[in-house]
Amino acid sequence: MTQNSQSRGIVIPIQDRLTEFQFNEPISTPIADSIPLVNANLAEATININDNTDRVLITATVGWFNAFEEAAGVAAATFTINRNGIPIASVVQTVANPSATAANIFNVARIIFVDQPLPEVIPAPGSFIHGNVQVTYTLTADASVDTVATTGPITLTLSRIERKL
């Protein structure tokens, strides 16, 4: 994005740029053996931060399901984005089996989150970061019952959006 401010007769270019892109996509097409979602680590990626004003656009997409036995019911899954192990964003999603017929009920969870101002990597207000600081983001999951699982896909992306005045 470029904006010009000419209110005082000067031109101030503002540039927001995607300057680093990291991702982890452990599964892109369905695998044979399902992964239970109870207390599960699904994906991890690390990105470099090199400026106080950097922001990180995080996206995650997960296909998941519950294997219902011959009963109607509801099952829930929680998906969480963690920065250096600390939860910073999460969603809860459910699947429902409407009848007493055994069925795998599938859903797709999606998280979009912008992490700023990255307080863990900013040394102090007004100071500057020397070189790159690595920040690790993980996608984790938990579930209401142990029959909740995934066979993929699992995608986690990190985009560093850099602002330079």
Next chain:
Amino acid sequence: MPENIQGQLNFFQRAKGLLTDFQVSEPASTFGSINPPIEIAVAPGFTTLTSVNVTINSQTNRVWLNGTLGLTAAFDAVGVVTVTLQLLRGTTIIYQTTKTISSPTVVPATVSEIVHLEHIDLTAVSGEVPVTTTYTLRAQADAAIVTSSGPITLSAAQLERNP
């Protein structure tokens, strides 16, 4: 080097943006704007929903694909229907996800859902560049009761390798 000097140096540095191309196909941006709705084929058939062309400039470029699709199922009674969604590069399946739509009521009901697809294609090209690659979003259902009247969005962002 004093911090304020480092900061001044950073001030004049211009980091290179990695997003070099963005292509999108969005045949419908609102629910109901495709009339009559597109019928989703039953297995083994597939219904092609949309596609985008991306001209790849380097073998090290990545293509970040995002798709969003609204689906509607018309149930006569309690039941479920499962929809398989795929992204293809040319004719190769590079991504697949599944969405179940269900109705809990014994009376006829129309149930709508939204599904998202997201994939990073690392192997967009293997030979000489530039080359134009076609990415396609398609769907298949296990019963002939699923349609899409929008939204349908497929975007492809070409990203250079990290510095």
